[in-house]
Amino acid sequence: MTRLALALSLAVCALPLQAADTPDPDRAEFNALSPVINALIQAEGPVELMERAEALEDENLLQALTLYITVARERPNSLASYKAASLLARRGDDDAALIYLEIADERGVLFPLQLTENPDFDDLRQTPIYLAALANAQRSYDLISPSLVGATGGVLLPGADTGPAACRPVVVWLHGYGINGFMHEGFQPLADAGAILLGINGTEMLDSHTSFRWSVDGFEQTHLAVQKQLDQLAKTDCINRKRVYLMGFSQGALHGGALLAQHPDAYAGALLMSPGGRQPNPTTSKARGKRVVVINGKQEGPGNLQRAEAFRTLFGRGNVVQSRVHEGEHEFPDDWQRSLPAALRWMMQSGG
Structure with missing residues (x-):
């Protein structure tokens, strides 16, 4: 970690202490965001951000989702847009999930098993966007799989x-x-x-x-x-x-x-x-x-x-x-x- 990153990470965690009996809404909100902020500051690049997002999935879905969306913007050809679609669907945000699923489809990062075996997409399987994404993924798979x-x-x-x-x-x-x-x-x-x-x-x-x-x-x-x-x-x-x-x-x-x-x-x-x-x-x-x-x-x-x-x-x-x-x-x-x-x-x- 660079000195600047270390200083920033320490700074973002060093909010003033409050009296034990005085709830601090700002501090609570910041504590909820600090894993995301620290990941953005400390990660060396998109690959490490993806790793941190995967580690956060079971602990805090929203934090993981934030990192996936960040990587999706920074590195279009990564799996981040697919992962964002998956977590949005898991939350029940179907409209947003379909937006990111369509983005993943357009970027050509999907494989059939990702879609068919992911229970997060159970409620979306009959939507035109899901069906188009699956069809496109299968066509790409059929082209490349014989040699691999x-x-x-x-x-x-x-x-x-x-x-x-x-x-x-x-x-x-x-x-x-x-x-x-x-x-x-x-x-x-x-x-x-x-x-x-x-x-x-x-x-x-x-x-x-x-x-x-x-x-x-x-x-x-x-x-x-x-x-x-x-x-x-x-x-x-x-x-x-x-x-x-x-x-x-x-x-x-x-x-x-x-x-x-x-x-x-x-x-x-x-x-x-x-x-x-x-x-x-x-x-x-x-x-x-x-x-x-x-x-x-x-x-x-x-x-x-x-x-x-x-x-x-x-x-x-x-x-x-x-x-x-x-x-x-x-x-x-x-x-x-x-x-x-x-x-x-x-x-x-x-x-x-």
């Missing part, structure tokens, strides 16, 4: 000292909700466990070109996407299709476990971290003789803890399961760059 959904997000090759390059095993990375298959350089130790690491985008785009989820209607779309990207990878690298392993986090772990259970001929094993998502776990498994690793945090929510235990039970019949509970929450273990490569090496020892 279910596509390869990244490929990491093992280091030169990890063995011969010919016909390597593959570990398919299935990301969690809201991100994508890109893998930063920190993932390299996982590839150095001895397999090509293949990251794949989810099969449905959420609210940006970099935000995906896996289908919430069964698991077959995920299986088809994985097989398609394996076919693409095989055009440039010699891969061993008998040694394809799945590694997933959260919703990706749920789908990874389901794919191994339903398509054991296509996958040799799975590493499942903190499985989660909307769909129920599979209750039957065709997998036999596989190595499976199930990891979760001790501090995760009850639903995620139950999912992890359910996968341990499901694959405990006829397979070999390695289990770990770390001290954290719904996240990678703190030592993941060391422990996950070790888990992958153990999983791949069976050779499928």
Whole structure:
């Protein structure tokens, strides 16, 4: 924070103290506005303002709305106009909500799932503005999604000292909700466990070109996407299709476990971290003789803890399961760059 910003933020909070028994309407009004004022003073730019607005949504809807409208004016192509429309609709200000929804539509920032799965718009779904916005969003989605959904997000090759390059095993990375298959350089130790690491985008785009989820209607779309990207990878690298392993986090772990259970001929094993998502776990498994690793945090929510235990039970019949509970929450273990490569090496020892 700059000295000027610090001085201003301190100044706006430093109203004179009043007697304890004398209510001060001006002070009360200012206290209600101070989070907005401080955000406007201190935030480095629109991105930080959006983050502050999102943090305020559950605490004070009006404060969050003020920041979204501010960003919508400053950065037209942001999601701020959509967020403003959503909060206005939640308040019951339908006319104002439709104004900002139309602005978001004109700026081309909408995606179908934003609209269809947002309960804030339940009372507006039959209005011409909502229907036009949804139709336009769907047309844009249909144009851009074929090259992005279910596509390869990244490929990491093992280091030169990890063995011969010919016909390597593959570990398919299935990301969690809201991100994508890109893998930063920190993932390299996982590839150095001895397999090509293949990251794949989810099969449905959420609210940006970099935000995906896996289908919430069964698991077959995920299986088809994985097989398609394996076919693409095989055009440039010699891969061993008998040694394809799945590694997933959260919703990706749920789908990874389901794919191994339903398509054991296509996958040799799975590493499942903190499985989660909307769909129920599979209750039957065709997998036999596989190595499976199930990891979760001790501090995760009850639903995620139950999912992890359910996968341990499901694959405990006829397979070999390695289990770990770390001290954290719904996240990678703190030592993941060391422990996950070790888990992958153990999983791949069976050779499928």
